Amino acid sequence: MKFTKLIIELKPSRIDNGGVGVFAVVAIKKREKVTDGIPIEDFSGVVPWGEFEYLNKELQKKVMDFCVGTSEGFIPPDDNDFNKLSIEWYFNHSCNGNLGFDKNGDFIAIRDIKKGEELTYDYGLIESNPNFKMECKCPDINCRHIITGNDWKFLSKDKSKMKYMHPFIISLIRQDQAMKGMTKSIDEADRGLRM
Numbered sequence: 001m002k003f004t005k006l007i008i009e010l011k012p013s014r015i016d017n018g019g020v021g022v023f024a025v026v027a028i029k030k031r032e033k034v035t036d037g038i039p040i041e042d043f044s045g046v047v048p049w050g051e052f053e054y055l056n057k058e059l060q061k062k063v064m065d066f067c068v069g070t071s072e073g074f075i076p077p078d079d080n081d082f083n084k085l086s087i088e089w090y091f092n093h094s095c096n097g098n099l100g101f102d103k104n105g106d107f108i109a110i111r112d113i114k115k116g117e118e119l120t121y122d123y124g125l126i127e128s129n130p131n132f133k134m135e136c137k138c139p140d141i142n143c144r145h146i147i148t149g150n151d152w153k154f155l156s157k158d159k160s161k162m163k164y165m166h167p168f169i170i171s172l173i174r175q176d177q178a179m180k181g182m183t184k185s186i187d188e189a190d191r192g193l194r195m
Contacts, residue, residue, distance in 0.1 A: 005026075006025050006026070007024065007025055007026050007028060007034065008022050008023065008024060008025060008034060008035065008087060008119060009022070009023055009025050009087075010022060010023075010087060010090055011023050013092055013118060014118050015092045015093075015094060015118060015120065015137055015138055015139070016092050016137060017137070019092070020090050021090065021091075021092050021118045021119070021120075022087055022088070022090050022091050022092075022118065022119045023116060023117065023118050023119065024113050024114065024115055024116060024117050024119060025115065026115055027112070027113065027114055027115050028109045028112070028113040029109060029112055030109050030110065030111050030112050031102075031108055031109060031110075032108060032109050033102065033106050033107070033108050034099060034106075034107045034108060034109060034119065035086075035087065035088045035106070035107050036088065036106055036107075037088065037101055037102075037104070037105040037106040037107045037166070038068060038075060038105045038126070038166065038168075039104065039105050040105055040167045040168055040171075042075050042105075043070065043075065043168045045075070046070055046072050046073030046074055046075055047073045047074055047075075047076050047080075048072060048073040049072070049073050049074070051073075052073075052074070059082070062082045063076075066082070066085065066089050068126050068127060069127060069128065069129025069131075069132050069149060070128050070129055070168075071128060071129060071130055071149075074129070077089065088107060091107070091119055091120060091121055092118070092120050093120060093121070093122065093123040093134070093136060093138065093147060094120035094121070094122065094136075094138040094140060095122055095136060095138050095140045095142055095143045095144050095147075096122070096138070096140040096142065097110070097120040097121035097122045097125075098110060098111055098113050098117065098119060098120060098121075099119055099120065099121040100121060100122075100125055100163075100164020100165070101121075101125060101126065101164055101165065101166040101167070103167060104167075105166055105167055105168070107119075107121070108164075110164050120138070122151075122155070122161065123147050123151070124147065124151030124152050124155045124161070125152070125155070125161065125164055125165045125166055125169065126152075126165070126166040126168070126169060127147075127149050127151070127152070128149050128150075128152055128168070128169060128172060129149035130148075130149050130150055131149065132147075132148060132149030133146060133147070133148050133149070134146070134147045135147075152165065152169045152172070152173070153176075156169075156173045
């Protein structure tokens with residue numbers, strides 16, 4: 001019987017005090033796929049925010065703590081079942097995370113990661129709910145302190161962040177730039193920096 005290589009595990013977070021984080025069990029090389037992410041197709045099946053108000057308080061908290069949001073709604077877990085969250089739902093935010101997204105929406109290492117390191121990503125690489133707001137607890141010297149669903153707009157000006165943004169955010173940037181007649185910069189970033 002052959003098992004998949006073990007590369008990540010859940011442990012108490014070093015960033016989210018009292019919370020859970022995901023850690024590297026082995027060293028992970030830059031650009032190596034860490035785990036499946038969120039396929040672009042999932043964004044066409046968001047649960048509308050209008051349905052959020054009908055959820056009980058516990059489910060509303062889970063949605064806000066775990067789900068990626070857009071202006072239209074949020075991406076629920078498989079079968080709308082928070083009892084079966086897979087490990088990637090536990091990646092915490094860091095303003096200088098070590099994970100990003102590839103062109104398929106999968107989580108990849110954006111730099112070499114050491115064994116035992118907590119795996120994090122900048123929520124601004126995927127979150128686009130304009131009402132999303134959270135306090136950042138990361139220790140990064142360039143911490144933004146407050147993370148919002150609009151952070152992708154200014155992060156897109158940073159080529160080091162842009163190349164690891166989720167394809168859904170890239171499509172939002174293209175729409176935004178097309179409206180402003182500025183598609184050249186995104187196309188250059190896409191050609192030169194994305195996988």
